[in-house]
Amino acid sequence: MRVRHELARxxxxxxxxxxxxxxxxxxxxxxAELARLLEVSTAASTGVVDRLQTKGHVxxxxxxxxxxxxxxxxxxSGRAEILGHLMPMFEALRALDADLDDTERAVVARYLRGAAAAFETVTGPPPAPRSTA
Incomplete structure (x- = not known):
């Protein structure tokens, strides 16, 4: 949540x-689809879109x-705004990954899969990807 709040700020x-x-x-x-995902009214979603459009992001x-x-x-512009703030974190993660050998990477992957499964005991599984057909 800290990353999200800092990125928004x-x-x-x-x-x-x-x-x-x-x-x-x-x-x-x-x-309307965005409103459902944000869990807000369509009027509130329209306001979000209006503000983002004014900023040139959508x-x-x-x-x-x-x-x-x-x-x-x-x-x-919207994509560049978000990626510009996230890129230092992505680069640091890439460098961290590059320092791991295959054995270490396997242990980290196993841990992260287990951590995701632990979160799902509270949140439930992630939604299935939507079909674009």
Whole structure:
């Protein structure tokens, strides 16, 4: 949670806006779908999208198959904003990984799989990936 709050602070976005950006990094989606993922009302989701659009981090586009709907997409600016703040952490993790031999890496992987399973005793399994077909 500290990384999330610090990233939001440095990016000058709210926690909800950061969460929206995290979802939009994975794939574009409609405001109603984003509202469900953020667990907020569609009106609140619209406000999040409005603020992110004002900052140049997202844009609304017409839905490819249903012109009555819109799709929210992450802009290059939005992606650069988030990755720019995360890159030092990614580089440090890459360097740490490079210092491990295969045996050490296997132990770390086993530990992390076990830790994820332990978290799932509280949260349940992660949601299945959605079909794009």
């Amino acid at each position: 440095r990016s000058r976005v709210s926690d909800s806006e950061l969460s929206a950006l995290e979802h939009l990094v994975r794939e574009p989606m409609g405001p 844009q609304r586009e017409p839905h490819a198959e249903d012109r009555r709907r819109t799709v929210v997409t992450l802009t290059d």
